[in-house]
Structure formats: structure tokens, C-alpha cells
Amino acid sequence: MRQTTPFDEMDRLFESMRRSMLGGGWMADETNLRLEATDGMYLVHADLPGFETDELDIRFDDGVLTIDAVHEVEDDDGSRSRHVHESVRVGADVDVEEIDADYRNGVLEVRLPVDADHDGGHRIDVN
Template identity: 30%
Template sequence: MRRNPFEELEEVLDRVSRQVEEGMTRGTGLPVPGDVDVDVADADDEYVVTADLPGYDTDDIELTLSEGSLRLEATREEADEYEGGRYIRRERTQRSVSRRIRLPEPVAEDEVSASYQNGVLTVRLPKEAGGEDATQIDID
């Protein structure tokens, strides 16, 4: 007995839908347009955020730290015309990406540093001191 082709199509669409949802919620599956792949590492005294941004210049990248979140935005402008000729094929177009990363603990905002090398952005966010300087509170 032959299967209904509409059932097969429905199964394929369900599978694709699950992959997209997984990509949005867990960082796996299909990539979400405008999203940036990042790693966030806890290096004891600091958080290190690494983001893949190939093809961007440092002037194209904007970092903002606000209310316990690091916001990364990058926009690559496209040239209207090729210098010295014309395009035969054009796939590298303007692209904007953004990502908001919620930090688990407060960071020392005045000590944050960032570097960009070979298409990889690295942001170092030192944790705010305070754990060792905590005051014991007696209960009466």
C-alpha cells in the first residue's frame, strides 16, 4: 500500500520546523538569519565572550553593556559598484547581525575590553568584586 504524499510532506515540514525551533532556543539546528554564533566562557574572574564575525571591520561592530546584558550589533555595508569593473556574480551583500547575551553576574563595566582578529571578536568582562568582601549580617 502506497503512503499518502501529503503525509510525507507534513512530516518533512514538521522536521524542518523542529530544527528551526531548536536553532532559536538552543543554538543548534538551522541558523537563524541575523544571528551571531557566540561562545560564553566563565574563566573564574571574568566572562569571555567570543563571536564569529567574518568579513566585518571594527568600525562595523558596536558593543553595548547595559543592565546585565552585552549587546552586539554589526552591519556590513555593500559597495554600489565594483572598483575598476562590474560585477558578474554578487553574493556578498549588506548584512546586519545582532545578539544579546545575558550575563549571569554583574561585571566591572569600566574594565571591559574587546579585541577583533581574523574575524573573531573577543570581549573580556571582569566580574565585579564583592564576593570576598561580603559582610556577615547577624540576626538578632
Template identity: 35%
Template sequence: MADFDPIRELDRFASTLLGQRSGMRLMPIDLFREGDHYIVHADLPGIDPGSVDIDVDGQLLTIRAERTVRGREGVTWIAREREGGTFLRQLTLGQGIDTEHITATYSNGVLAVTIPVSERARPRRIPVATDHGADTKVVGQTKTGDVPEDLGERHEVQGGTEMKQ
């Protein structure tokens, strides 16, 4: 027999009291940046890929999926934690996202949504020139997005950039 987990049982009890079992369910996600793309991995085991709906409205990305539970007649349930229902997750996309080229794949119960950074928002090198009479000479390059140490570090956060001192 499995060990009793009071935290899990309390969470289950609170969810029942608050009515979350009959409404939308939250899907756990991982969100990370890899090169010029943000990637969302959403756990959706047992979901029919045809029930997954992903849409972008302005800067709001919505992922919705449906799990239907097939009832079994004549069985006595000992545990039934894999409930059916609608799973929903919404992410606010910051400026500089290429919403026209978002893609998604579903494999082994994990939905992967790839969100590209727009070309305009990608870091690029800007030549630094000096003007010596008629000649212009490039003396170095700087990369946009670089921040001098005395201004702090840049950290990406949902919906924008936070400067950390």
C-alpha cells in the same frame, strides 16, 4: 560539485520563509570562564571593525555589527551565501559582573569580549577562628563558593546559579 545537504537546504528555505534573511542575523558565539573573567568569542568574518558596536544597558550586553556586500556588476552569481546585513547578539549579565571594565578586541574575524567578575563576587578565603578566653586562634580557612557535597554541585548558568542535586 558539493554534496547536497538536505538539512542545510531546509534551514535556508525556512529562513527565507520566515524573513530572517532581511532582518537581524545571529552571530555564533563561544562563552567560557577563565579565572576571574568571562570571555565571549563571536564569529564575525568580513566585518569592518569600525561597524562593531558593543554596549551595556543595566545587565544587558548587546553586540551589533554590520556587513556590507559589495555588488559586482556584470557577473553571474553561482552561489552567494555571504549576505550583508546587521548581526546582533544580546547576553544577560548576572549579578557580580564588573560592567565598567569590559573590553573587546577583533582579530582574524573573531570578536573577543572580556567580561570581568567584580571584586565583590570573586571567591575569597575567610578565616575560621575559635575564641579561647582572650586569645583568638585561626584554626582553618574556607573558600566562599565552596558547597558541601550533600548540598549538590554549583553550575554557572546565564543569569544566576543553579543547584544540581
């Protein structure tokens, strides 16, 4: 696994500021999304604590991985919801039939194998 650098931390802080300014202040969601290239595969890690597997909608289309998540809670004090929408462009063609995803302990991991014959979009089921 790649060790983080001061530039990674700086990128994370700038992304946090961007979300804060454009996302509505305290309602902006703080998702830590990381893309990592390995031999023949891209790995995407997203910190998404508090969601259930069935609340995650993950899609890959035209070189872009999109993560949408909605968690709604209703109790005696009213209702509240948490929404996350993240997208990341992957720099290579991906074998959509071999994309795999796991969600454990609030961390989503999506594995995107590289394939030179990629030709379309695909919905990804989360295990």
C-alpha cells in the same frame, strides 16, 4: 579552554533552526556566539567574519552584552548589506570600566571582569 560536548552541538543546531525560522530564511545571519566563565571573568566569543572594527557596536547594559554589526557594500551590481544583532545575559555583576574587547581574523572576544560593585551601563570600544 572548555571542550565542546554533543549538547553544545545540539544547542548550536537548535539556535540555527530558530534563526532560520524567525530570521527570514536565507537572510538570517549565522553568528556563533559563545559565553565562557573563568575565574573572575566572563569571556564572550563571536564569529563575525567580514566586518571592520568600526562596523561593530558593542554595549553592556543592565547585565546584557549586545553586539550590533552592519557591513554595507556598493559596487556595479548594486548594493548589499549584512546585519548582525546578538545579545547575551551575563549571570554576574561586571566591572564596566574594565571591559575589554578585541577583534582579529573575524573573531570578536569580549572580556567582562566580575565586580560586586557594578551599577550601570557602558559602551565598549573594540581594539
